Amino acid sequence: MTRLSRRVLTLAACVAVGLAYTGPAAAADKELLIGDQCDRTGATQIVGTVLCPAEQDYYRLVNSKGGIDGWMVKGDEIDNGYKVPEGIEAYERQKQMGVLLMTLYGTPQTVALNQRLEQDHIPTTSPGFGISAAADGARFPYLFPVAATYWSQAAAAVKFAKDQLDGDLKGKKIAYIYYDNPAGKEAMPIIEALQKTEGFDMRSFAVPPPGVELGAQIIDITQRYHPDFIIAHLFGRSPSVMIKGLKGAGFPLKKVVGLVWASAEADIMAAGGWAVAEGYHTIQFAGAGDDYSVRAEIKAMYKKDGKDPPKEMDDTVIYNRGLLQAAIQVEALTNALKISGGQKPTTEQVKAGMEQIHDFTLGGLVPPLKVTATDHEGGGWVRIFQAHDGKFVPETDWIQAYRDVVENAVKTAE
Amino acid sequence: MFHRESGVFKTSYAADMALYPLPIARWTVAAFAGLFILIVPLICGDYPISILNLILIAIVGALGLNILVGYTGQISIGTGAFMSVGAYTAANLVTRLGAPFWLALPAGGLMAALVGAIVGIPSLRIRGIYLAIATLAAQLIIEWTINHVQWISGGVQASVMIPRPSVFGIRLVSERQFYFFLLFFVVLALVATLNLVRSRVGRAFIAIRDQDIAAEIIGIDIFRYKLYAFAISSFFAGVTGVLESYYLGIANYEQFQIDVSIDYLAMVIIGGLGSVLGSVLGAIFVTLLPIATRLFLESFGGLFFSNANLLNVIPNLRLVIFGGLIIFFLVVEPDGLNRLWRNIRNYFRVWPFSY
Numbered sequence: 001m002t003r004l005s006r007r008v009l010t011l012a013a014c015v016a017v018g019l020a021y022t023g024p025a026a027a028a029d030k031e032l033l034i035g036d037q038c039d040r041t042g043a044t045q046i047v048g049t050v051l052c053p054a055e056q057d058y059y060r061l062v063n064s065k066g067g068i069d070g071w072m073v074k075g076d077e078i079d080n081g082y083k084v085p086e087g088i089e090a091y092e093r094q095k096q097m098g099v100l101l102m103t104l105y106g107t108p109q110t111v112a113l114n115q116r117l118e119q120d121h122i123p124t125t126s127p128g129f130g131i132s133a134a135a136d137g138a139r140f141p142y143l144f145p146v147a148a149t150y151w152s153q154a155a156a157a158v159k160f161a162k163d164q165l166d167g168d169l170k171g172k173k174i175a176y177i178y179y180d181n182p183a184g185k186e187a188m189p190i191i192e193a194l195q196k197t198e199g200f201d202m203r204s205f206a207v208p209p210p211g212v213e214l215g216a217q218i219i220d221i222t223q224r225y226h227p228d229f230i231i232a233h234l235f236g237r238s239p240s241v242m243i244k245g246l247k248g249a250g251f252p253l254k255k256v257v258g259l260v261w262a263s264a265e266a267d268i269m270a271a272g273g274w275a276v277a278e279g280y281h282t283i284q285f286a287g288a289g290d291d292y293s294v295r296a297e298i299k300a301m302y303k304k305d306g307k308d309p310p311k312e313m314d315d316t317v318i319y320n321r322g323l324l325q326a327a328i329q330v331e332a333l334t335n336a337l338k339i340s341g342g343q344k345p346t347t348e349q350v351k352a353g354m355e356q357i358h359d360f361t362l363g364g365l366v367p368p369l370k371v372t373a374t375d376h377e378g379g380g381w382v383r384i385f386q387a388h389d390g391k392f393v394p395e396t397d398w399i400q401a402y403r404d405v406v407e408n409a410v411k412t413a414e
Numbered sequence: 415m416f417h418r419e420s421g422v423f424k425t426s427y428a429a430d431m432a433l434y435p436l437p438i439a440r441w442t443v444a445a446f447a448g449l450f451i452l453i454v455p456l457i458c459g460d461y462p463i464s465i466l467n468l469i470l471i472a473i474v475g476a477l478g479l480n481i482l483v484g485y486t487g488q489i490s491i492g493t494g495a496f497m498s499v500g501a502y503t504a505a506n507l508v509t510r511l512g513a514p515f516w517l518a519l520p521a522g523g524l525m526a527a528l529v530g531a532i533v534g535i536p537s538l539r540i541r542g543i544y545l546a547i548a549t550l551a552a553q554l555i556i557e558w559t560i561n562h563v564q565w566i567s568g569g570v571q572a573s574v575m576i577p578r579p580s581v582f583g584i585r586l587v588s589e590r591q592f593y594f595f596l597l598f599f600v601v602l603a604l605v606a607t608l609n610l611v612r613s614r615v616g617r618a619f620i621a622i623r624d625q626d627i628a629a630e631i632i633g634i635d636i637f638r639y640k641l642y643a644f645a646i647s648s649f650f651a652g653v654t655g656v657l658e659s660y661y662l663g664i665a666n667y668e669q670f671q672i673d674v675s676i677d678y679l680a681m682v683i684i685g686g687l688g689s690v691l692g693s694v695l696g697a698i699f700v701t702l703l704p705i706a707t708r709l710f711l712e713s714f715g716g717l718f719f720s721n722a723n724l725l726n727v728i729p730n731l732r733l734v735i736f737g738g739l740i741i742f743f744l745v746v747e748p749d750g751l752n753r754l755w756r757n758i759r760n761y762f763r764v765w766p767f768s769y
Binding site: 038040041049052053056077078079081083084085086088089092093095096107108111112113114115116119131180181182185186188189 | 459460461464465468561570571572573575578587589662663664666668669673701704705708722725726728729730732733
């Protein structure tokens with residue numbers, strides 16, 4: 001046999017294996033299938049590697065307690081690597097598998113898939129990214145940001161700054177430092193609108209991707225602008241660089257608040273540990289820290305299997321966000337099962353179930369959401385935590401801020 | 415064995431100029447046309463067709479890049495940016511002026527061609543890896559411009575929603591309808607490229623690639639033809655961007671960042687520089703391989719890993735296998751998949767009576 005014919009044979013064998021493969025298994029009886037897009041590889045894997053295991057842990061916890069009225073929850077996870085074509089392929093695959101609801105990962109992917117969601121009537125959550133205007137359930141019927149959008153976060157940040165600066169922002173200076181991409185700029189319209197009513201001075205400082213060099217911005221902020229407060233909307237590595245830089249410049253970190261993606265334990269660690277970041281404020285849409293019953297239950301579940309709790313649990317901010325995502329999905333399915341009377345719900349019923357979520361707090365981990373057919377954000381609740389003594393300590397209760405401004409922005413959005 | 419190449423007599427100039435002079439080649443093309451126009455849409459569900467759609471979009475872009483990199487020998491890492499130029503041009507025409515697709519599509523291509531030609535100007539003085547860096551700069555400049563000029567990007571979000579196109583009054587909504595829409599343009603791009611590379615312009619490209627000084631001496635205006643190559647290649651990229659935006663229903667520059675340019679460069683290198691079939695094979699390979707490796711791992715990974723580990727292993731191992739297979743194929747055949755296919759074909763041409 002020549003080399004070439006051996007090569008041809010190998011190729012033929014490959015094709016045969018491909019043909020023998022019958023495709024992903026269809027949903028079993030008494031099983032509710034959820035489609036999760038994930039990011040364990042790619043640009044923002046620092047989040048995905050913690051968030052995705054948390055979702056799987058929560059499904060396992062629900063199933064270990066007998067599922068939802070006997071229905072088992074299965075989360076099909078596909079890694080999209082933060083790429084759009086991969087996201088499309090994952091979506092089509094999960095649609096074919098017959099998922100009842102989805103969670104997307106990544107702003108470009110959410111934006112790209114929005115039209116398909118409406119066409120295929122699949123309710124989808126996008127906590128922490130995507131389009132802020134999607135809070136409007138009438139215009140984006142199948143997209144549920146659920147967690148506070150960047151607009152709500154920005155409003156809360158301004159309110160927090162106001163409270164910290166003795167309740168008056170008139171004549172005060174606020175620096176807005178942001179990652180220079182669409183998501184980073186998204187919060188700006190809200191701050192600009194509030195600037196007019198509250199009478200403060202605002203200057204924005206762009207951080208170009210990949211955001212590992214902030215020297216110029218730090219000097220600009222601390223040496224020339226001298227702000228009274230800093231609102232930071234950064235992603236990836238840049239939050240840690242900023243914390244380190246501000247600390248080095250002698251700026252008091254208790255006058256800094258970071259929006260949700262600038263606020264995880266990993267950022268604190270990368271900045272040089274809790275001692276460096278002492279005082280730094282973070283905005284959270286899921287409770288941070290370890291003091292929640294659901295986390296204790298998951299640890300107990302692992303213990304029963306004779307295993308240690310996974311190391312992902314140490315990154316409480318991101319892990320708890322994964323729990324929030326999964327818990328909201330499960331809650332929507334629970335409501336949907338009530339609507340369908342114990343039958344397997346349709347995607348429309350899951351959408352209705354999603355729109356009934358209220359008073360569901362999971363022991364304080366989830367904010368007091370009230371999702372309705374028109375408000376898919378659930379009120380835009382956030383809670384502000386402070387880095388203190390080696391952990392995040394709650395600084396406020398769950399708060400909403402300037403709802404009229406945010407709602408107006410949602411209404412008038414293009 | 416399967417066919418004879420002897421006994422094919424050409425009696426007219428038209429026959430001599432035919433794209434496929436051999437009967438077997440014509441039959442193969444007809445068979446493939448039948449397969450993709452009739453059989454595939456009939457037997458495939460939405461999911462396989464959606465993958466095919468992604469491949470079809472990639473083929474147009476890979477063909478365009480191959481004209482520049484493979485046929486003219488000018489390296490470009492700016493495909494993603496040219497795609498975004500096309501996408502935003504079409505998006506603005508559609509949303510502001512309500513332009514139909516048959517106007518928006520060529521307009522997007524032409525605008526990309528114009529920008530591409532401008533980016534190509536440095537190619538007269540710099541070549542090779544230096545030119546690659548110049549196009550990389552173009553990629554970043556265009557990204558930055560779209561991100562910051564809201565007149566183009568339509569707001570802070572830098573995304574413009576595009577309604578699905580209507581063809582003869584039918585709005586394309588399903589995957590299958592889009593499949594035919596995309597297939598039409600892929601066939602158009604294939605025929606155009608096949609003919610381009612054997613035309614006067616195409617031969618000038620090849621002459622520049624092989625030895626630009628010699629090409630100049632035999633009377634080829636290098637500057638002009640290099641710009642042609644950039645413009646034509648960018649036109650294809652622009653059309654790809656428009657097609658992708660129509661397919662997704664949105665133009666968003668984050669879909670056309672530098673990793674996209676690298677992906678397309680990978681397609682033409684893996685497929686085979688300077689070959690039309692290679693572009694197609696490369697587009698299929700790069701789009702399909704990640705999907706195939708994941709399906710493979712999901713089916714057989716359970717034999718080696720526990721279920722909890724599997725979720726973590728699949729995405730990471732997928733990247734390893736993807737990279738490994740690229741290296742494997744390039745080591746086995748440095749000239750790309752196209753050459754691999756030609757070796758197989760040449761083997762069977764005389765089989766079983768070689769020597």
